[in-house]
Every structure is written in structure tokens, then in C-alpha cells.
Amino acid sequence: MTYLGVDYYPEHWPEQMIDEDLQGIKDMGANIIRIGEFAWHLMEKEEGAFDFSYFDRVIDKAKQHGLDVMFGTPTATFPAWLAQKHPSILSENENGNTRVFGGRRQYCFNSDKYRQYAAGITEKLVQHYKNEEAIVSWQIDNEFGHEGSDMCYCDQCHGDFHQYLENKYESVDQLNDEWGTIFWGQTYNDFSEIPIPKPTVTTHNPTLKLEWARFRSASVNGFTHQMTAIVNEHKGSHQTVTTNVSGGFFDKWFDHEENVKPMDFVSYDNYPVWGGLEKPIPPEAIAMTHDFNRGLLDQNYWIVEELMGAQGHDVIGYLPRPNQAKMWSYQAFAHGCSNMLYFRWRGMTKGAEQFCYGVVDHDNVYGRKYKEVQSLFSEIKEYDELLNAEIKSDVAVLYDYDNIWSWRSQIQSKDFDFNEELLRLYRPFYRKNTNIDVIPASRDLSTYKVVLVPVMQLMDDALASRLRTFAEEGGTVIFSYRAGLKGKDNNIRLGEVLPGPVRDLIGARVEEIESLTAAHQLELQGEGAFAEVPAHISVWRDLLVPEQAETLYSYQDQFYKEYAAVTKNTFGKGNVYYVGGGLSEEALEKIAADVTSDCGIETIESERDVEVYRRHIGGDSYLFLMNHSDKEKSYGNEKLGPFESRIVKG
Numbered sequence: 001m002t003y004l005g006v007d008y009y010p011e012h013w014p015e016q017m018i019d020e021d022l023q024g025i026k027d028m029g030a031n032i033i034r035i036g037e038f039a040w041h042l043m044e045k046e047e048g049a050f051d052f053s054y055f056d057r058v059i060d061k062a063k064q065h066g067l068d069v070m071f072g073t074p075t076a077t078f079p080a081w082l083a084q085k086h087p088s089i090l091s092e093n094e095n096g097n098t099r100v101f102g103g104r105r106q107y108c109f110n111s112d113k114y115r116q117y118a119a120g121i122t123e124k125l126v127q128h129y130k131n132e133e134a135i136v137s138w139q140i141d142n143e144f145g146h147e148g149s150d151m152c153y154c155d156q157c158h159g160d161f162h163q164y165l166e167n168k169y170e171s172v173d174q175l176n177d178e179w180g181t182i183f184w185g186q187t188y189n190d191f192s193e194i195p196i197p198k199p200t201v202t203t204h205n206p207t208l209k210l211e212w213a214r215f216r217s218a219s220v221n222g223f224t225h226q227m228t229a230i231v232n233e234h235k236g237s238h239q240t241v242t243t244n245v246s247g248g249f250f251d252k253w254f255d256h257e258e259n260v261k262p263m264d265f266v267s268y269d270n271y272p273v274w275g276g277l278e279k280p281i282p283p284e285a286i287a288m289t290h291d292f293n294r295g296l297l298d299q300n301y302w303i304v305e306e307l308m309g310a311q312g313h314d315v316i317g318y319l320p321r322p323n324q325a326k327m328w329s330y331q332a333f334a335h336g337c338s339n340m341l342y343f344r345w346r347g348m349t350k351g352a353e354q355f356c357y358g359v360v361d362h363d364n365v366y367g368r369k370y371k372e373v374q375s376l377f378s379e380i381k382e383y384d385e386l387l388n389a390e391i392k393s394d395v396a397v398l399y400d401y402d403n404i405w406s407w408r409s410q411i412q413s414k415d416f417d418f419n420e421e422l423l424r425l426y427r428p429f430y431r432k433n434t435n436i437d438v439i440p441a442s443r444d445l446s447t448y449k450v451v452l453v454p455v456m457q458l459m460d461d462a463l464a465s466r467l468r469t470f471a472e473e474g475g476t477v478i479f480s481y482r483a484g485l486k487g488k489d490n491n492i493r494l495g496e497v498l499p500g501p502v503r504d505l506i507g508a509r510v511e512e513i514e515s516l517t518a519a520h521q522l523e524l525q526g527e528g529a530f531a532e533v534p535a536h537i538s539v540w541r542d543l544l545v546p547e548q549a550e551t552l553y554s555y556q557d558q559f560y561k562e563y564a565a566v567t568k569n570t571f572g573k574g575n576v577y578y579v580g581g582g583l584s585e586e587a588l589e590k591i592a593a594d595v596t597s598d599c600g601i602e603t604i605e606s607e608r609d610v611e612v613y614r615r616h617i618g619g620d621s622y623l624f625l626m627n628h629s630d631k632e633k634s635y636g637n638e639k640l641g642p643f644e645s646r647i648v649k650g
């Protein structure tokens with residue numbers, strides 16, 4: 001059975017409205033509500049006075065209306081009495097300012113006090129409802145590490161960071177050696193002397209910054225896993241466990257794959273537009289978020305917050321057009337979402353999120369958005385089995401959080417953005433409507449035909465050799481710039497000609513490099529089949545000297561005409577491309593066309609902004625059609641109105 005529903009906050013409304021709301025939710029075609037993730041105080045008004053009677057009543061009503069329940073453990077918003085009694089639970093920003101009570105998620109992941117109280121409410125809550133048939137799933141906390149809450153610079157964190165380093169390094173001398181603290185005379189005599197990267201003059205040691213990022217990840221994931229273990233220990237066997245991943249996952253200081261490891265499934269909060277944005281993020285950027293979430297546990301996932309109304313705290317922006325939010329829902333189902341809840345039933349009239357609009361607005365009128373959700377629920381219900389079918393891809397994009405954190409702490413080009421560089425290689429294959437997995441670089445590559453490796457500057461020999469084997473055995477690898485610059489210690493390798501550990505695969509060497517801006521676009525000259533395909537490079541450039549590889553594009557500017565910008569190397573039975581900078585779309589689409597045809601990968605030609613996603617069930621195949629534009633579009637005989645979407649056999 002596919003779960004379809006809304007996030008409901010009964011505690012926000014007069015109790016006598018609940019039955020009417022639940023009936024409205026049921027009539028919309030829902031079979032589940034998510035409740036409770038911000039209601040700690042309601043369940044523990046004073047320390048130790050646990051009282052779940054309010055939600056007992058709500059859940060009884062839900063059952064009367066035939067609705068199941070996902071319950072959120074409320075540790076994202078702790079009670080005021082706890083902050084007053086134990087201010088040490090509050091996290092601190094890099095300037096040492098305490099994040100005061102009044103917002104949310106402002107707890108320190110390393111606060112023993114907070115872990116003690118969070119464990120308390122979580123255990124009591126789950127024990128109370130372990131036999132509750134209607135509660136089918138627990139959501140742990142809410143959007144871990146979102147809104148900057150993954151960073152804390154308090155003394156507790158500083159002390160724990162020292163312990164983390166002492167556990168990792170045999171001695172402070174080994175640390176000094178690995179970090180290169182001889183530079184600027186920063187040699188430490190003792191771990192207790194080591195700072196955390198608060199503001200200083202110039203900047204901190206790159207390896208310190210990487211270790212701090214790893215420590216932040218261990219802190220967030222340690223808390224997550226402690227809470228998850230409590231839920232798993234006390235929950236009913238009919239209840240599953242998940243947590244909701246927020247957008248901007250490549251801008252977070254924790255490894256998401258590690259974070260969700262103990263979960264039964266991943267949940268995602270899909271907001272293609274939020275806050276003051278004038279327009280939604282591009283279709284390929286939305287698609288990539290789904291492929292990322294599917295990749296975390298390598299299985300289909302839930303969306304527990306799907307946008308329907310405009311969203312924002314103090315600033316709001318773009319209003320999703322009629323059918324546009326529905327289209328984004330179809331896109332999510334196409335990419336592996338198997339169950340979906342919309343955020344939220346009705347917009348709140350009080351508090352920080354008055355402008356986070358729901359399915360029903362403050363006027364409580366069941367209007368356009370209500371009908372849009374109702375139509376989506378009635379249409380998608382028919383495809384129960386299809387939504388749960390496994391998605392297989394021939395193309396994978398690799399990412400590694402250590403690599404992402406090393407870029408974040410030294411961006412090298414003022415316009416560098418990891419998300420954009422990943423999308424630069426993802427986009428041309430997305431536009432070929434071929435399935436793409438977005439996966440951690442540590443994953444097995446043997447099932448793929450093409451592996452995309454965007455800006456992997458941090459690369460250990462293990463990854464280099466797995467990519468070598470993949471290419472030798474016939475795979476195609478596409479690297480982009482700065483590949484293999486550093487080891488996992490975030491240091492540059494002495495005496496090694498770049499691209500270091502993958503020079504043989506790439507069949508070219510990097511002679512010099514130059515940081516560019518996004519506006520500084522250098523025209524390139526295509527060779528051979530690329531001669532007629534215009535191209536330019538921006539953001540960064542590697543000046544390549546082909547060794548075994550052929551040149552696809554070369555630079556045209558003074559002094560650098562003899563250098564290659566993009567190369568292709570035949571390696572073993574496979575091919576290896578090197579994109580030596582921020583290459584423009586047309587050239588990348590030509591490469592994707594060559595690669596998909598060389599590798600016999602199924603592609604589907606469609607108009608720009610018409611996304612076509614094929615899914616298989618048994619021997620049948622279906623196409624999800626999504627028109628991302630406000631114009632009339634078509635796919636074959638299928639006419640698609642503005643933002644229209646549907647599933648067809650084919």
C-alpha cells in the first residue's frame with residue numbers, strides 16, 4: 001500500500017477542529033498523517049511529568065477516520081524549562097554567541113545533558129506507543145543539521161574535538177607531522193593546545209578544518225544513532241524508523257549516508273523553491289536531489305514534506321503555479337519516492353511559520369491546492385506496485401563528503417560551488433532522460449556503464465584503483481577538474497605530477513592551472529567531431545598536456561594554444577574523459593551523446609523541460625512525463641499543458 005498524506009499539527013488548532021480536519025484530510029484521499037515532531041513540551045510540561053493523553057486522543061480520532069500515523073520524536077525543539085535549567089545544552093556560533101531559546105534545533109549535539117533529556121522523552125514516547133497499531137513509523141528528530149545547526153563552537157565541542165583527535169592520532173607529533181604544523185610555527189606540544197576553527201587572522205590549517213568537519217559529522221551522526229537505537233529498542237515490530245533529510249545536503253557538515261545507516265528507509269523534504277527565491281531551482285537540480293536520496297540506502301524512499309504552497313520565514317517568494325507542485329510530485333515518484341506526505345495541512349496563524357503555506361490556507365477554504373493534492377492522490381494510487389519497483393541505472397555520479405568539505409574550506413575559485421560542479425556533469429545525462437544514481441564514492445561500481453567523478457580533488461589510492469579497474473573492464477569514466485590533487489589528509493602530494501593517482505587513466509598531465517571566475521569565459525577550439533560544437537570554460541582551468549589521450553578541445557588564448565582543455569583516453573576496454581574546467585553545456589551534451597551511444601545506454605529524446613522517466617514493473621514499462629515549463633509541450637502524441645504531468649504505458 002502506498003502511503004499518501006499530510007503533515008498535521010493538531011496542537012496548533014482548537015481541539016474541536018480536529019475531527020473536521022481529519023475528515024477533510026481523508027476526503028482528500030490521504031491514509032496517513034505525520035504528527036508530533038515539535039510537541040515535546042505538550043508531552044513533558046515539567047521535568048519528568050510525561051503525559052501523552054493529548055496525542056492518545058488525536059490518534060484515536062485518526063483511527064476513526066482510517067488514517068495511520070507517522071510520529072516524530074520531538075528533539076528538534078526542546079522545552080523552555082530545559083534551556084533555563086541547563087543552558088549548557090544551547091549551541092554556540094563561531095563568535096561564541098549562544099544560540100538562545102526561541103528558534104529551533106539550537107541544541108549542541110555533544111551536550112551530555114541534552115542527550116540525557118532527549119533520550120528520556122524519546123524512550124518514554126516510544127514505549128508509550130509501541131503497541132499502537134495506527135503508528136506505523138517513527139521519524140527521528142527533524143531535518144538534522146539544517147539551518148546551520150550542524151555547527152557548534154562551544155567548550156563542550158572543543159573538548160570533545162580534542163578527544164576525537166587523541167583517539168585518531170597516535171601522538172601529537174604524528175598529528176603535527178600529518179597536518180604540517182611546522183608551517184607558521186604552529187607545532188603543538190599537546191592536544192589541548194589545538195584550536196577549533198573559530199575566526200582568526202588569515203585562515204586555519206586545511207587538515208585541521210577537514211578534521212573539524214569530520215568531527216562535526218561524528219557529532220551529528222553520534223546523536224542521531226543514539227536516538228535511533230532507543231527507538232529501535234522500544235518500538236513495536238510493526239513500526240519502522242526513518243529521519244527526514246533536508247535540502248542543501250552538500251552544504252551540510254555531516255555525512256548523510258552515515259547518518260541514515262540505521263534507518264529502515266530515508267525520508268526527504270522536497271522544496272524546489274523556498275524563501276525569497278524568485279523562481280524554483282532548475283528541473284535537473286530537483287531531479288538530482290531525488291537521485292541523491294535514493295542513493296543513500298540504495299532503495300526507494302519517502303517524501304514526508306512535499307511542497308504545495310509558498311514557503312518562507314520572514315521572506316517568501318515564488319508561488320508554485322497551478323499543477324506545478326503536482327508535477328514536482330510526479331517527478332519525485334518517477335525518481336523513486338514510494339510514499340508522500342505534503343507539508344502542511346493548514347498554514348499556521350501564529351508563530352515563526354505563518355508564511356509557510358499549506359494545502360489549506362489560513363481561511364480554511366479547501367481551494368485549488370486541496371483539489372490539486374486530491375487529484376494527485378487519486379491518480380497515483382493506481383500505480384502502487386510501480387512506485388515500489390526498483391530503479392536500475394547505467395550512470396552513476398560519485399561524491400565524497402571529505403572531498404566536499406575540503407573544497408568548502410578552500411574554494412580556490414571565488415565562484416566555485418560543489419553542487420553546481422556536480423550538476424555540470426549530471427545535467428547532460430539528465431537531459432538524455434537516462435536514469436542516474438547519485439552515490440558515495442565508496443560504493444561498488446560494477447553494475448554501472450558510466451561513472452561521473454566531479455571535482456574529486458581528494459582522492460586516495462583505493463578510489464583511484466577502483467576507477468582503474470572499472471575503466472579497464474570497459475567502463476567509461478568522466479572526471480572533471482582538480483582530480484587527484486590531494487590525499488585524504490587534505491595535503492597536496494609532493495613531487496607528483498597531476499592528476500596524480502589517475503594520470504595513467506586520464507592519459508594526460510596537468511602542466512599549469514588557473515582559477516577563473518564564472519564570468520571569465522575562455523573560448524575553446526573543438527577537434528575532430530567536436531570542431532563544430534562551440535564551447536567555453538569558466539570557474540577553473542587545468543592546462544593539459546596529452547600523453548596517451550586525444551584532445552577534444554584546446555585553449556585559444558595567448559600563451560596557451562598548445563594546451564588541451566578536454567581530453568579522451570582509451571584505457572583498457574574503457575574510455576576516460578577529463579574535463580579540465582567549468583565546461584559549457586553544449587560540449588558536455590555532445591560528450592553525453594557519444595558516451596550513451598558508445599555504451600549502449602537507453603536515452604529518450606524529448607523537448608527541453610519535458611522530463612521523461614522510464615520505470616519497469618514485471619515485463620511492463622511506464623513513462624512518467626513531466627512538463628517543467630509554463631508552455632504547451634508534447635512528447636510523441638502526448639500533449640502536455642503548462643506544468644502538466646502524467647504516467648503513460650510505453
Ligand code: GLA
Nearest residue numbers: 142143269305311312343356
Ligand atoms: C522544513 C521543516 C518544517 C518546516 C518547513 C517549512 O522542511 O522540516 O518543519 O519548517 O521546512 O517549509
Ligand code: ZN
Nearest residue numbers: 108152154157
Ligand atoms: Zn557544542
